[in-house]
Amino acid sequence: MALPLAPLIWLAIWLYMRNRKGGAGGVDLSPGFWLFVWIICIWNSVFVAGLLFGGAAVSENPAWALPALAAAVFCFPWTFARWVLIPAGWTRAAYYVLRIPGTTLWKDRRGGALAGAVWAHTRSGRRSPRVDEWLQKKLAALSPLKAGGVAALALSRAAEGEIDFARGLMRLVLAFDRNARPRRILRVAVEWLAAEAATRGDWEAVRAIGSRRGVRTRWTLFASLAARRLLGESRPHALLLRAAWLLAPNRIGSLGLLRLALAGRQDAPVQREEGGLPATFSDLLRLHAALWKEGPASAGDLDRVQLGWSRLFMKGVAGGLRERAAAIAAANAEHVWEEARARIVGDLASMLREHGHSLAALTPSGLTEDIRARLEDEGMEELEHAAGALARRRANQQVLPVHDELVEWCALRDLYESLAGVASNGLRPLAFASVYPAASGHAVWLFNERGERPLGNALLRVLLEEARNAGDVEAERLQAANVAIPI
């Protein structure tokens, strides 16, 4: 069985050298051919490894085990890197082992290997500037950028603490064409996104990720069941949850989530009743300030505060304020009151966008219409400004390194989604129409002129999905044709 290996390797080398020369002598080989050659090589190696292990067992000579181990690494580089080199934090070793051609990272070997290397570096226990520099050089040299490279960049930025940007990048990994997106990298991205959402307590997002067909993993399935239980919707039975936990990897690490989910619903229903809310401006301001001081505010927190403000402003100018104005000879109590109201409305609108809550999460009150108007005015203006800047840069042919292009794209997408997600449904088509020409032109530019075909295609896929959400039939038709162009 091992006999065809040598001639096959020679044939592959000969074809490769011939191909490299180019011109008329070159042979046009599909990636599938190389995959075929590689699978034969792998199974030959497995056969040889088995023989060597068998020899070691029979002869009781442990020296036989060494070449057998080397053959095993050669056959299963991802498995070895994932379970040995990455946890040990051996960055360069992880990179070079993952560069061994294999079926796992076939679709993006360089980017996938770098993702493994960045992951290993974060596990190394100490951050080495030399290794950092080496990784950054490798990252900057990746072109064209594929899913593995984007995941590597995301892991690197996440480790730096730039979680929002890393989230944007990991979401982009999901949008890559399957020919530029190794399955393992997709799994890393999906699990990272679920873990990040769980960290924020965004159980809705955890549930959505675990429910996505085609990208579900055993861990995201367990996490989504836990999320459903925490959200209190159609609670999965505890036995089912335990079974999912047992089937998922990282059982010991995930025990915390299992316990949390079994303990029951975490986020109590939003309290709509008005009782118990502070009645004075100063007390409400103190409650409002708590939303800035602590981490992300929940929709329930924001609703409670806006209800309190709404009730207070409904009563009109506080009598105390009028008296105080008279005492210090200030003639503008009404103006001060209205100005304070406008500031409160602006702040609530900013917090809704910042924390990604929908306006629908707020109980209709005397303030919600003003919050909606504020969201629409400010958000649209900001979005048009950002889209215009992107279009102008492309028109002026101001080329940025591809990583900076990603920063700009993710910022624009965040801006768009924060507006389309929180405001009225009617605003989504309007927001899409204002951002679409610039975003589409940019993606096509990356695809056609910058040589970043896989990345350009991924951006066009994002636009296609959003065109569907916004109900823009013309854009959907155009982007469907665009994404069909081979990368």
Added chain:
Amino acid sequence: MKSDLAGRVASNPFLVLGITPAFSRREMEREGQKLLGMLELGMAEARSYPTVFGPRPRTPEMVREAMAELRDPGRRLAHELLFLEGTAGVDADRGEKTVGWSGAFSALGLSRWPSR
């Protein structure tokens, strides 16, 4: 701090001058001058002031600006409304909050850089 309102609360002239709305204009001027003198001498206790978000740096320019703001009755009234005294207790009345699962990344073997 991204919020304009939060910025206004934290840089409220009353807080910058270390006084409350109960202080008269004359008292305000006296406290302001006292602070300017202390800052000129480089006294440590004058270099920061407490807010609900924790201590903030105080500079002579901020003190002068705060005094100018409080001399105008109209602007003083607006600052009185947004005056939030104290260094603690802003979260005392907060309702339920969303709590995530902090062990998610480590469960998957994903981590941040250790600090240098």
